[in-house]
Amino acid sequence: MTKIRLVGIGMLPQRDLTAGGLAALRASKVVLYSSFPHLRPWLGSLGLSRIEDICDHYADGGKDVDNYTAIVGAVVGAARRNGDVAYLVPGHPNLGVTATQRFLAMAATDDELDVEVVPGVSSIDTISMDLSLDLLERTCVIVDSNRLLLLRQQLDPRAGVLVYHASAVGTTTTDYREPWITNRIELLQRYLVDTFGEDHEYHAVVSQTVPGVRPRVSRGTLGKLSEAVRSIDYGTTLYVPPIVKRGVDENFLRLLDSGVAATRGARE
Ligand SMILES: C[S@@+](CC[C@H](N)C(=O)[O-])C[C@H]1O[C@@H](n2cnc3c(N)ncnc32)[C@H](O)[C@@H]1O
Known part of the structure; x- marks a missing residue:
């Protein structure tokens, strides 16, 4: 079985990395990142086995889809070679991250591939x-x-x-x-x-x-x-921000005012 952990590292990783995120990074044979070269020294201080920079797969001026394909390919390749890797994702891996959807879709059709999402503090x-x-x-x-x-x-x-x-x-x-x-x-x-x-x-x-x-x-x-x-x-x-408009549902307001909603549970 090949395992990929998509680890949400939060917005300011030095503040936001969760206990679960740190455990996932430490449990992985290789930790890959494609967009945080400045984090290298901090990652080095976490006691991880191996850290791999794949930022060259994220080309400025490149087509979005080509970049995603290159990154997903590099991570899956590393996972197949090493058995078990983590890939760093800014914020939460399930918020606006096309690569996450690609990894999950691959895992859904491949019994030998396990993809785990480790949540992070999002924007x-x-x-x-x-x-x-x-x-x-x-x-x-x-x-x-x-x-x-x-x-x-x-x-x-x-x-x-x-x-x-x-x-x-x-x-x-x-x-x-x-x-x-x-x-x-x-x-x-x-x-x-x-x-x-x-x-x-x-x-x-x-x-x-x-x-x-x-x-x-x-x-x-x-x-x-x-x-x-x-x-x-x-x-x-x-x-x-919303435009604040007057006007509420008067019946619902009366319900709130009467306290019925709050006491209903006690009557039933
Ligand atoms: C690819 S999505 C990644 C979102 C990320 N997974 C998260 O959990 O916040 C990138 C978008 O997230 C938002 N974003 C990323 N970094 C941000 C920041 N430092 N402050 C506010 N919004 C940010 C922007 O709307 C940006 O276009």
């Missing part, structure tokens, strides 16, 4: 921290910018929106150094303005990923989003 966690926001308090939906536009998904202005991959609108290439060159953010701007209006605010959030570098939150209005394209980098998520 949803750190963004809510950076904005001092409880996302349930005023409701929030999470969207991928390209799927939003492709599927013309209906937004409700009474719910907030977290827009992922805002640095790669309308492009299928990986441009992590200068994403603004290919980013068609004006298309996203138009779509959000249709729902929220051009004077409505957005918050562009970059959570902390490196010790000593503070999180960055910049604000603007949706009508001018495209003017800020250069500040929207690979690690930026947009938060659009």
Whole structure:
């Protein structure tokens, strides 16, 4: 049996790596990473057997799909050679990571391949921290910018929106150094303005990923989003707060006021 552990290392791994994540790394014969060269010294301090840098498989300017294919191929190859490997994933492996879906799909059709997802602290966690926001308090939906536009998904202005991959609108290439060159953010701007209006605010959030570098939150209005394209980098998520509207379901409000919902369990 060949085993691959997809280990979520959180946003700031030195702070976020979980006990489960550390145990998974220590249990693996080889630990591979494709996008964190700066983490090498810290990884070295964790007492891991072997660490392998496969960052050359993640080409800036390359097609997204080619990059995923190269990375998945390198990890599966290492797993077949060594029997047991871990692959580092930023944040949580199940949030916006195409490679995770590929690994899981392979395991579903290969009895000899076992893929384990080890959860990590995601950008949803750190963004809510950076904005001092409880996302349930005023409701929030999470969207991928390209799927939003492709599927013309209906937004409700009474719910907030977290827009992922805002640095790669309308492009299928990986441009992590200068994403603004290919980013068609004006298309996203138009779509959000249709729902929220051009004077409505957005918050562009970059959570902390490196010790000593503070999180960055910049604000603007949706009508001018495209003017800020250069500040929207690979690690930026947009938060659009909900439009607060008066008007509630009066019957449901009476139910809450009467305390019936709270006492029902005691009566049954
Ligand atoms: C490929 S997804 C990876 C998400 C990651 N698995 C997670 O759990 O947060 C990349 C997207 O995550 C968001 N992201 C990544 N790093 C971030 C950061 N430091 N702060 C805020 N959002 C970030 C951005 O929307 C970016 O386009």
